[in-house]
Amino acid sequence: MSRRPVLEAVLRAFAALPLAYLAAASLAAATGVLLAFAGVPKTEAVGWPMLGSYLIWLALGLYAFGARSVLRAWAVPGLLALVAVAVVWRIDVGGMI
């Protein structure tokens, strides 16, 4: 087996596991922050995104393996994570940052 497919598999696996996890977790955090900012009770604002975040992780993880190129497999979760972190940064309800 040549090295190229192995390298691609490793890169896609990285996009599917840590990168997609970071994107899902930061999206859950950003949604929670936005909902709390909008006056939704904190437990609901945190609870619903937390319960739903696994489906986002799963979807992004599967996308990472099915994307046309490795670049896309990295770019989609990477960009989503960046946008979500920016939202948490701007509306720092919990004082995390």
Added chain:
Amino acid sequence: MHTWAGILLGALLFLIFFMGSLSVFDEEIDRWMMPDTRGEARADVGYDTVLANLLPAVEVRDEPVFLYPPSQRQPVYRANFHGPGDTHLRRFLDPATGELLPDQGTLGASEFFYPMHFGLHLDHFGFTQIGYWLVGIAGMAMLALLVSGVIIHRRIFRDFFTFRLERSRGRALLDLHNVAGVMLLPFLLVITFSGIVIFSHVYMPAGILAVYPDPDTFFHDAFPHPDREAAGESAQTASLDTMADRASREWGGGELMALGLFHPGDANGYVAMYKDTGDQVSYRYEQLTFDAASGELMHHQRLGPAMSTYQFIMGLHLAKFDDWPLMWLYFLMGLGGCLVIATGFLVWLDKRVRDAGRAGYRAAQATASAATVGLLLATAAMLAANRLLPADMAGRAAAEVWVFFGAWGASLLFGLWRPGLTNLRRQLQALALLSLSLPLLNAATTGDHLAATLWRGDWVVAGVDLCCLAATAMAWLGARRLPAPVSGPVARPATSEA
């Protein structure tokens, strides 16, 4: 992805599924492993007598003491508390007299098989979170395997009705893998997803950290209950039985699952009462909190929609139902999950049988057999040790654990030493013998032979014995039906899709 995720995490997934399946009947296996706690509760002296006998007899640190009342599955009182050095201790009490029963000298299923299901016992080495995370990653991989399994089987409807036992071994294995996977797909999706959601605060804490300056505040908000420090002044505890009656009325007739006494004997002590959830899917225990000194109701816990949903999902996974057919269904479908994983291993090995002489193949084969049949062997060995080790032996519980891991390690070594189907046949034969010995050992050491337990209708103990006999029959049949051993590289036509 389906193939490699399965191969890399299959062993861990099999362990999680098998231990989870055993955990459905953890209390029944506990009764089998702890003969003093068997039987039927004929009288109940109540919580006050039980507590009065418990507190002077054991060293309880300033931590909650949890009391579990007798039930059909556990006919004695159970007390869980923290002892010296933050140890987690458990003692049983006779409901007829309130007297402490002797230490059972075993972790039992509820403290060995069940924690292994979700934490792999890494907490003993200080790696609690790593254990949870490994199980969580395996769970996410399982979800990805299920979805990708559906995607790669475009003819999923036809696969459901296809089992070609007469075709090649590889084809039959693949059909079995597909049929079992498709039949169990809804269960596997629900049980895997709900299993991950239970540990959301561990796997997905980002939302909590982003919204709550102090993450602990989230848990007080999400599951509201009065929480107060000890006052340092002693006070008499009011009647727990009266509080339990009041709790039952407050729930509209619900029964008590457990009570927790916080700061026993302190003026600021309080009692938490948890409702039994056996008559519903949701694990919604509606905590009631009473002032320990006055016995007055302080708080009735009501959850918001998100946490109610969380408890519903939790209930789906924990299967704490008062319904035997449903519990058997969970147990059998859990074992069905094991079958899907094990046949996945076999399909992978069968497709690469040309490499049978290579070290990598042999290692994979030995790992696969140790992860599947070896785990069953280790479990049976632990149960056998439970009946063979002297009751008064020091460190008896730890010795049982050593037997479990020793047998498991031996299975791996044997697989490396005797590769191929010879290894599998020998291990299945050993499993059949060991499983057969369990009802005999139970009869010899306790007098509770199968005829006696069946005669008196003790299905808890009889059920475990009968399961051991069923395991014997299946392991023996499996060993007999295995084809002739394959040794060395073999040229055979490759099977199609995986």
